[in-house]
Amino acid sequence: MSTSQQPDPRDRPARLTVGVVGAGRVGPALAASLQLAGHRPVAVSGVSDASRRRAAQLLPDVPLVPPAEVLERADLVLLTVPDDTLPGLVEGLAETGAVRPGQLLVHTSGRYGAKVLDPALRAGALPLALHPAMTFTGTPVDVQRLAGCSFGVTAPEELRLAAEALVIEMGGEPEWIAEEMRPLYHAALALGANHLVTLVAQSMELLREAGVAAPDRMLGPLLGAALDNALRSGDAALTGPVARGDAGTVAAHVAELREHAPQTVAGYLAMARATADRALAHGLLKPELAEDLLGVLATGTNGAEGDAR
Numbered sequence: 091m092s093t094s095q096q097p098d099p100r101d102r103p104a105r106l107t108v109g110v111v112g113a114g115r116v117g118p119a120l121a122a123s124l125q126l127a128g129h130r131p132v133a134v135s136g137v138s139d140a141s142r143r144r145a146a147q148l149l150p151d152v153p154l155v156p157p158a159e160v161l162e163r164a165d166l167v168l169l170t171v172p173d174d175t176l177p178g179l180v181e182g183l184a185e186t187g188a189v190r191p192g193q194l195l196v197h198t199s200g201r202y203g204a205k206v207l208d209p210a211l212r213a214g215a216l217p218l219a220l221h222p223a224m225t226f227t228g229t230p231v232d233v234q235r236l237a238g239c240s241f242g243v244t245a246p247e248e249l250r251l252a253a254e255a256l257v258i259e260m261g262g263e264p265e266w267i268a269e270e271m272r273p274l275y276h277a278a279l280a281l282g283a284n285h286l287v288t289l290v291a292q293s294m295e296l297l298r299e300a301g302v303a304a305p306d307r308m309l310g311p312l313l314g315a316a317l318d319n320a321l322r323s324g325d326a327a328l329t330g331p332v333a334r335g336d337a338g339t340v341a342a343h344v345a346e347l348r349e350h351a352p353q354t355v356a357g358y359l360a361m362a363r364a365t366a367d368r369a370l371a372h373g374l375l376k377p378e379l380a381e382d383l384l385g386v387l388a389t390g391t392n393g394a395e396g397d398a399r
Contacts, residue, residue: 105129107165108130108167109131109134109135109161109163110135110149110167110170111135111160111169112169113134113135113136115144116226116232117168118145118148119226120222122148122149123259124260127259132153133152134154134160148230161183161190161193167196168198169198173202184212187213191213191215193214195215196218196219196256200223200280203272204217204219217246218256219253220243222241222262239263241257241265242272243264243266289357289361290313294309296347296350299350325371332365332375333365337385340386359390362387363384366383
């Protein structure tokens, strides 16, 4: 049996020069991942001290230059800037002649598809929207997390294979998203990931208030199991007092939250109502129990409004 080692990707000839415009948490990680696949980062732009530190950590020896110079040096340019900044950046780069014909221009916004790159397309660029469905820390661990990460991919049909190939080279899984579906796709991810962080942080604060010394250790196994069950079984995984119709328990929750953490009451009530609706629709919550429960939730809402006044 052969014992020869696989060649190190860094030993392969570089196929594309890579530039990053916007050294936030995402861009340097993607460029580092492309480097592992044999491409060569050549330039990065960043303004804040934090972005410069990230670039230095993930892309050592890659020079920091202005955005226009990034485009001048790179065959593949990653535009990794905030959503609201992206349209103006693309227009500005195109108007100033920074975009070169045949240049791959990739943005990582979840909100936008390929059309936001139309000004660059008219200048001859090849537009790709590659959004990693992952939360980033701005540290080297992000490169490892890209393995198996899904990417929302949107591009002109003739560039579809190129877009998917880049995702696969970064260790990701391409998932095609139609242009008109990008906002809905992004809303779904924000609902699941961003709101989850808020819910977990609130839960840890309440546990500390209740005297739990290590709320993260208490929540870890519980939330891990809940997430796994939800991904496997969907609404069938619903448990707890709302799904059971325990109106008295829910009323006690609302009273305690109103006393100790009034800022969490509105969120608790909103999620409880949504949970009750889903439990009813899937036959988990008995209609005769739902009436009292929904009454508690309505009363809780009125009470919250009264407090607000």
